[in-house]
Amino acid sequence: MSTPILDIRDLRVTFPTDDGLVQAVNGMDLIVQRGETVGIVGESGSGKTVTSQTLMGLMKGTSARVSGQILFEGTDLVPLSEHEMRPYRGRKVGMIFQDPLSAMHPFYTVGRQIAEAYRVHNRVSAKAAKAQAIEMLNRVGIPDPVSRYDAYPHEFSGGMRQRAMIAMALICEPELLIADEPTTALDVTVQAQILDLISSLQAETGSAVIFVTHDLGVVAEVCQRVVVMYGGQCVEEADVREAFFQTAHPYTKGLLASMPSMADETGRLIPIPGFPPSLLNLPGGCLFADRCPVSHLVSDDRCRTERPALSGSGSHRARCHLSEGGIPHAAALQEVVR
Structure with a gap:
């Protein structure tokens, strides 16, 4: 078997509090192969989001204590500094956050924020970045992307904001995409459209996808493999069909x-x-x-x-x-x- 794009080994994340150490992730192991879609499921507080945010390096500069290994293409991301993580975050690993309204800056237009994400990793002019952002807005199904480029996040509907967040996450064509509850706040019709969009874009780019969700229906629809978390640990991992019909x-x-x-x-x-x-x-x-x-x-x-x-x-x-x-x-x- 080829080398996995992601190999998490004994990941532990703790947060010091006045009452003691919160053991948010407690020995998590996860392997993701290139091009596959893996679902991470579990109740609230099981460690799903903390695991994904730690993978993105978002715990750096906080009070969190992180140990273990996060091997991305053989490189351990855990000991990297904030500066050393920058070439990975966005370029190598992209993330769709659960609430795009809070993830996007309210003072800047949607198009400018997507273009900025592109310019961070590509030495291009502002004009070229704008053209790339408009093209990406079109690819994710935003109507009239030229005029919508200058709209602010609050001027988008919930489904359109999620599409814009997907555009921002995918504009640099990352090799691994993390989708953290990307359809939680959407109605079932828009949810189906977003899931189809992510699947089609994944087919175009060949990226691996990690779906963080509490919805087993989403896992059954889009994932090949599922990891069940409880108490910060993986308690079961299997191909989706085995997890549903041969539960262990x-x-x-x-x-x-x-x-x-x-x-x-x-x-x-x-x-x-x-x-x-x-x-x-x-x-x-x-x-x-x-x-x-x-x-x-x-x-x-x-x-x-x-x-x-x-x-x-x-x-x-x-x-x-x-x-x-x-x-x-x-x-x-x-x-x-x-």
């Missing part, structure tokens, strides 16, 4: 069960009971043990005393003691949803 971790099963189903005429949603662990004081055993409906199947109470390793065969791995004790996953996980 009780938490993933709970996420799938909580999705609305058109086949269920009652419209009943099945929530995961309990709450995620405190990131100030993570338990010594499995992070999901207090919420897990099948932990009793593991002998010696190991779920509460021993942290499970990420293990499995091939591309499907899970962080669960059930996979180590010889208990068939399918039989055990039937008890997750009653």
Whole structure:
């Protein structure tokens, strides 16, 4: 297999507070191959956004403490200074933020901000950068891009702002694109248009894409592989079809069960009971043990005393003691949803 474009190894991100260290990311591992689309899913607070922002180097200059490795094309980005990160941010790795209205500067026009992103990495005139920005606005489906170049972010609709953010992220044709909840605030029609747009632009540029989302429907539609995060860790990774139909971790099963189903005429949603662990004081055993409906199947109470390793065969791995004790996953996980 070829060298992956991204290889994250034992990434840990902590934030010092008056109450102690918040362990936002707690030993995250992730590999992304060139041209593939990987989804990162999990509840709020699972570490998805912190992982992606750390990858972009956005924790530099903050109080965050970062350890581990983020290997991009073989270069570790963790020890790089802010100055050393600049050739990577935007040129090599682009990011679509969740809220483009707050991500864009309100005092500058949309076109100027996109052109500026292009000029940072390309020695071109302001006129050439403007032409490139207008072309990119046209590519992402902004109507009348010439006049819209001079519009301000508040003059765009939500869908148009997200398209402009995509234009800004892709104008330098990065090799890796991170999309952090890019469709959360959009209605379903605009969401479908944005997802189609990202997929078509990815096909044109050949870039790899990381989709950070809580929406498993989006993952099923656009991703080839999914990584499930909980408590700052990867608890399951698999090809999308295996994750949906051969689920290996009780938490993933709970996420799938909580999705609305058109086949269920009652419209009943099945929530995961309990709450995620405190990131100030993570338990010594499995992070999901207090919420897990099948932990009793593991002998010696190991779920509460021993942290499970990420293990499995091939591309499907899970962080669960059930996979180590010889208990068939399918039989055990039937008890997750009653």
